[in-house]
Amino acid sequence: MALSRALNFCRSFSTVSSEPLRVCIVGSGPAGFYTADKILKAHEGAEVDIVDRLPTPFGLVRSGVAPDHPETKVVTNQFSRVAQNRRCSFIGNVSLGASISLAELRELYDAVVLSYGAESDQALGIPREDLSGIYAAREFVWWYNGHPDCRNLAPDLKSSDTAVIIGQGNVALDVARILLRPTSELATTDISCHALAALSESSIRKVYLVGRRGAAQAAFTAKELREVLRIKDLSVGIRQADLSKTPVDEEELKNNRIKRRIHELLSKAATPATSECNPGQKELHFVFFRKPDRFLESDCRSGHVGGLRMERTILKEDVGSGKQIAVGTGLFEEMECGLVLKSVGYKSIPVAGLPFDHRKALIAAWSLTLANLDDQDLLFQVLFQMFRDVF
Amino acid sequence: MVGFQNLRLAHRLTGYVSRSTCELLLKIGCRGYCTEISNRVRNLFPLNYISAPLACIPRTSYTDLLRYSSTQGLRHEQFCTTAGNEEMQKISVTFVDKDGEENHIKVPVGMSMLEAAHENDIELEGACEASLACSTCHVIVMDMEYYNKLEDPTDEENDMLDLAFALTDRSRLGCQVIAKPELDGIRLALPVATRNFAVDGYKPKPH
Numbered sequence: 311m312a313l314s315r316a317l318n319f320c321r322s323f324s325t326v327s328s329e330p331l332r333v334c335i336v337g338s339g340p341a342g343f344y345t346a347d348k349i350l351k352a353h354e355g356a357e358v359d360i361v362d363r364l365p366t367p368f369g370l371v372r373s374g375v376a377p378d379h380p381e382t383k384v385v386t387n388q389f390s391r392v393a394q395n396r397r398c399s400f401i402g403n404v405s406l407g408a409s410i411s412l413a414e415l416r417e418l419y420d421a422v423v424l425s426y427g428a429e430s431d432q433a434l435g436i437p438r439e440d441l442s443g444i445y446a447a448r449e450f451v452w453w454y455n456g457h458p459d460c461r462n463l464a465p466d467l468k469s470s471d472t473a474v475i476i477g478q479g480n481v482a483l484d485v486a487r488i489l490l491r492p493t494s495e496l497a498t499t500d501i502s503c504h505a506l507a508a509l510s511e512s513s514i515r516k517v518y519l520v521g522r523r524g525a526a527q528a529a530f531t532a533k534e535l536r537e538v539l540r541i542k543d544l545s546v547g548i549r550q551a552d553l554s555k556t557p558v559d560e561e562e563l564k565n566n567r568i569k570r571r572i573h574e575l576l577s578k579a580a581t582p583a584t585s586e587c588n589p590g591q592k593e594l595h596f597v598f599f600r601k602p603d604r605f606l607e608s609d610c611r612s613g614h615v616g617g618l619r620m621e622r623t624i625l626k627e628d629v630g631s632g633k634q635i636a637v638g639t640g641l642f643e644e645m646e647c648g649l650v651l652k653s654v655g656y657k658s659i660p661v662a663g664l665p666f667d668h669r670k671a672l673i674a675a676w677s678l679t680l681a682n683l684d685d686q687d688l689l690f691q692v693l694f695q696m697f698r699d700v701f
Numbered sequence: 702m703v704g705f706q707n708l709r710l711a712h713r714l715t716g717y718v719s720r721s722t723c724e725l726l727l728k729i730g731c732r733g734y735c736t737e738i739s740n741r742v743r744n745l746f747p748l749n750y751i752s753a754p755l756a757c758i759p760r761t762s763y764t765d766l767l768r769y770s771s772t773q774g775l776r777h778e779q780f781c782t783t784a785g786n787e788e789m790q791k792i793s794v795t796f797v798d799k800d801g802e803e804n805h806i807k808v809p810v811g812m813s814m815l816e817a818a819h820e821n822d823i824e825l826e827g828a829c830e831a832s833l834a835c836s837t838c839h840v841i842v843m844d845m846e847y848y849n850k851l852e853d854p855t856d857e858e859n860d861m862l863d864l865a866f867a868l869t870d871r872s873r874l875g876c877q878v879i880a881k882p883e884l885d886g887i888r889l890a891l892p893v894a895t896r897n898f899a900v901d902g903y904k905p906k907p908h
Contacts, residue, residue, distance in 0.1 A: 381832035388828055533834075533860040568863045 330397075331356040334419040336406050337426035338362040339369025343389040345423050350395055357397045359419075363405035364458065367393065369427055373457040376484045377501035378491070412663040424664075428656035434476065438605035442466075443615040447481050447653035454488055454509075456502030467512035469611070470648020474618055476602055477653035478521035479529040485651050486517050487538050490592050495542075514649060515590065520597045522623050522636035525552055525576045526559040528598075532571050538594065539579050547595035548580035558627065558634060599623045601638055605650065617646045792885040796823050797843065799893045808880040814840060814889060815875040826895060831876035833857045836865035837895045838875035843888040845871060850883045866896045 331353050335342045338360045346358045366372060368386050375382045393400050404410060406426065415422045431446035433439060443466055452460035473489055475482045488496070493510040501509075521528060525548070539546055553576060555563065563570045576596070600620040608616025620643055623636035660666035789809040794817060796804040808817040815838045818825035826837035839862070842848040848871045854862065858877050865872060875889070 379834065381829050381834035384830045384832060384834070385828040387830065388826075531860065532863055533857070536856070536860065567868070571859070571863065 329355070331421070332419045333358045333421045333423065334415050335360045335423045335425055336362075336415070337369060337424070338367040338400060338402075339425065339427055340371060340385065340389075341425035341427070342369065342423070343367075343392050345425060346398055347388075347392045350392065350397055359399045359401060360393070361401045361404040361406070361410075363403070363408075363426075365402040367400050367402065373452050373455045375455075376451075376488065377455065377499035378487070378496065380499070407662055412661055424661065426659075426661075428658045430657040430659050431652065432655040432657050434602055434652060434654060436602055436604050438607065438615075441605050441607060441615040442613055443608075443648060444605060444650040444652065447475070447477070447485050447651045448656060450485050450651050451481065454501055454505035456505075461502070461504060465508070465649065466614075467508055467514055467649065469513070469614075470646075471513050471515040472518070472645075472647040473514045473516070473649040473651065474518045474520060474645065474647040475651045475653055476520050477529075477655075478519055478596075479653060480531055480534045482519055482651075482653040483530050483534040483538050485653065486519060486594060487534075487541065489514050489517055490538075490541055490544055490594060492542060516593045516595070518595045518597050518645065518647070520600050520602065520618075520620065522599070522601045523625060523634065524559065524598045525596070526555060526563055526569060526573055527625075527634065528569075528572055528576070528596075530572065531568060532575060535572060535575050539575065541592075541594075543588075543591055545591055545593045546579050547593060548576055549596075549598070550580055552596070552598040553577050553580055556625070558625070562634070599625075599636070600643075601636060603642060606644065608648070615648065615650055617644050618650065619644045790882065792880050792882060792887070794880070794884075795886075795888040796825075796840075797888060797890045798824070799891055810880050810882060812880050813876050814838075814878040814880070817880065818875060823891075825875055825891060827876060833861055833874070833876075836861045836874065839865040839868075839892050839895055840873055840875045840878065841869050841890040841892060842871040842873060842878075843890050847884060847887045848873075851878060864896055865892070866894050867892050 331349075333346075333349055333356055335346055335358060342360050342362075346360055349356050349358055360367070362369070368389060371383050371386055371389075392398055406412060406415070406424075412422065429448075431448050445463070445465060449460050449463055450465060453463040453465065467489075475486055488501075488505075488509070489512070493506060496506055496509065538544075553573070555573075563573055597620075599622060601623050603619045603621045605615050606617035606619060608614045610616075621638040622641040622643070624639055625634040626637050627633070628635045660668075789811075791807040791809050794806050794808045794814065796806070796818060798804065804821070804823055806817060806821045806823070808814070813831065815825060815827045815831055817823075818838075819827065825840070828837040829835040831838075842851070851873065854873060854877065858874055861874060862868060862872055878884075878889075
């Protein structure tokens with residue numbers, strides 16, 4: 311294959327006196343660049359090639375970090391310095407599996423590190439998930455960040471005033487914020503032009519964040535929550551009843567600083583329901599203790615989502631993990647909506663030549679990729695780095 | 702060669718070019734590549750060519766954007782604190798790394814511990830360059846007495862400390878600890894690890 315030959319050819323021009331340690335890192339996101347940095351620092355003879363299927367480096371920093379978080383993207387300065395290292399190369403447009411196989415890479419390099427991220431999504435596995443108007447939050451994020459795979463997503467933001475976001479993590483808050491922030495503010499960020507144009511014509515006024523468990527278990531972190539609560543002219547709906555804590559919740563919060571601070575922030579934001587909401591004012595509602603049951607088709611648009619049926623839940627302790635999990639109560643309710651964003655987790659894509667755990671959507675044996683690496687200390691560092699980034 | 706020139710141009714103009722175009726260019730590149738002479742190879746493929754334009758690949762320069770962001774105050778007051786003052790007063794600071802090795806340095810009053818660490822080649826990361834968007838400059842003030850001399854962390858600093866690996870009750874962000882005379886003699890421990898890049902979808906483990 312041309313590329314394989316090319317890489318080999320390039321290698322023959324290496325001028326390091328002793329045999330260098332040749333490492334290929336697949337994926338140029340944060341995990342890839344941090345791994346490269348550590349390898350280059352730990353091993354003076356190491357040469358690192360970072361390949362990426364896109365022409366541009368930095369993976370999730372470009373396609374995942376919200377456009378109104380420029381401070382988070384500052385890390386690319388550091389990555390650029392790594393890439394400028396004489397022993398480091400970035401090669402774009404190289405797609406593992408299509409341009410070159412894992413077997414070929416393993417032949418060319420002493421070690422291959424797979425840090426290609428998680429480019430797929432967990433499914434809810436409920437009826438009518440196939441209706442149009444239902445997207446994975448990842449697709450929506452890629453769309454507003456200008457990722458080439460989703461630039462033509464064209465989510466319908468005009469035919470309804472209500473969006474439902476399923477999941478209560480930081481990605482959920484990101485997409486909620488993008489839907490609700492005034493576009494005049496988004497215009498000063500590096501949001502993609504097509505997304506800015508579509509959002510400025512959006513009729514979405516109400517956003518519901520649906521989670522199976524309660525305020526004490528929400529997965530988002532304080533910075534993101536604070537930001538969304540600060541959006542101009544936004545009315546925030548949190549039911550007081552959802553904030554009451556059971557003794558088990560109290561115990562959980564006592565031992566968890568993040569969740570405790572989140573709960574405080576939510577409690578402060580939950581003002582007694584004032585009904586003096588201006589017409590046309592945007593609303594964000596936190597909906598706790600609801601489990602998506604099935605999507606409902608719109609009456610007037612066949613094939614398009616028109617609502618969501620949810621089951622009320624209560625918390626029960628899971629015998630195995632000791633965690634509180636949501637169980638259905640058999641009570642159902644329906645909510646109308648014209649846009650659904652599922653933000654319930656990412657999934658990795660398998661690569662030919664490596665065992666893959668489909669249930670966890672992870673490569674089953676990390677060490678295999680590093681089998682040829684005999685420097686145990688370095689191996690440990692690399693693995694540690696990867697685990698830190700991934701988990 | 703022409704292919705890659707175009708690709709670079711396209712990057713600058715659009716930030717992205719279509720996948721098929723890229724793949725086409727790559728194929729052209731690859732084919733050309735095997736017949737090119739060696740110095741061209743270096744140019745065409747990995748190193749000089751690609752690493753140089755890295756800086757101009759983002760659609761917008763993030764550091765420029767920061768100028769307009771709300772974190773500007775923090776960034777400029779607290780990261781660039783060294784200007785002016787000829788006869789700078791200095792305090793003694795000790796960094797203790799994860800192996801217990803001590804590093805004694807002198808830090809001018811007004812300088813942040815992150816900046817001081819960088820000036821003295823102490824491994825403290827600082828991925829967000831003091832814009833309060835990460836926890837990579839997490840330090841642990843070793844003596845409670847000194848910890849109490851610091852102003853309380855802001856909500857924003859606490860939000861990031863939430864994400865820090867191995868948080869303690871004397872943890873601070875190095876970029877927010879500014880040298881002042883009362884801190885003379887302060888000892889700062891570097892944690893065994895940092896959580897290097899908490900992306901927006903990241904779920905932190907509870908402390």
